[in-house]
């Protein structure tokens with residue numbers, strides 16, 4: 118009896134996928150793999166649809182393929198679908214192929230912040246740097262208000278859209294690029310501050326990872342605020358890439374030691390069994406302070422940086438609060454994307 122029921126349920130689920138979700142792989146007029154700066158391939162393509170619309174195709178076809186995996190991979194689409202906003206990449210469509218590969222069609226943007234900063238050799242004007250930070254925090258304020266943690270804020274996940282020469286928005290923004298947040302691939306729903314267990318689905322690239330994630334304690338929206346602080350540092354110096362030599366071998370402990378230098382200590386039971394399992398001990402390098410550690414960050418950005426890079430997540434400012442920084446007074450008054 119029990120077994121029959123299970124079979125029926127399985128059949129039913131398969132039919133749901135077959136009849137309602139699977140549309141079959143679509144044909145594109147052209148489809149070429151997108152090579153990003155680091156020449157890493159991500160299963161990302163530039164494609165032209167039959168209706169001549171250009172799209173970025175994000176394909177997920179790795180791992181065991183079945184409807185469960187497809188549903189899991191579609192969480193990125195479901196989250197993006199909910200996050201319609203002028204500073205967030207626009208999801209055009211999504212579908213699942215017969216072999217359970219999932220496809221996201223996203224509007225293509227001009228460049229990404231890492232390429233832009235690199236081209237300009239870390240010499241952005243203060244107006245540009247302030248505008249990028251303001252727009253990113255404004256996007257995060259919206260994401261967080263929808264109970265979502267982006268989870269992977271970094272230069273290469275911030276797309277930039279070049280505005281038309283006569284677009285009045287350019288003057289309001291103080292630059293010709295509009296920020297578009299991309300890559301909700303590891304985003305989480307944060308309906309309540311849940312205890313975070315290290316289940317191998319770590320948030321953020323290592324150099325953008327806050328202490329609470331390194332220590333596997335809690336994941337809240339404050340995770341993105343910390344990463345926004347590291348983005349700020351990276352607008353003025355090649356911080357993540359100066360650590361690249363070590364990134365392959367960089368451990369939780371290395372990163373904790375570094376954070377302890379610029380952000381100070383974090384309450385944590387370093388004697389616990391969890392600490393042993395995570396292979397971490399109390400950091401020993403002395404606390405200096407964030408302003409002298411990142412001396413390449415100009416004075417007018419230092420106050421904001423200090424508010425973003427606070428070790429304790431419950432003392433870290435919110436995205437909304439950060440928007441009130443004096444640095445943004447002019448931008449704030451222009452009522453951009455209220």
Ligand SMILES: Nc1ncnc2c1ncn2[C@@H]1O[C@H](COP(=O)(O)OP(=O)(O)OP(=O)(O)O)[C@@H](O)[C@H]1O
Pocket residue numbers: 151153154159161173175206223224225226227228229269273274276299300301302
């Ligand atoms: N809409 C877009 N417009 C322009 N470029 C894009 C767009 N979406 C993605 N890209 C490019 O493709 C890269 C990878 O995309 P995305 O971050 O979504 O994939 P990912 O596999 O999750 O990447 P990673 O694991 O490196 O974070 C981006 O860093 C960017 O260079």
Ligand SMILES: [Mg+2]
Pocket residue numbers: 273274300
């Ligand atoms: Mg990415």
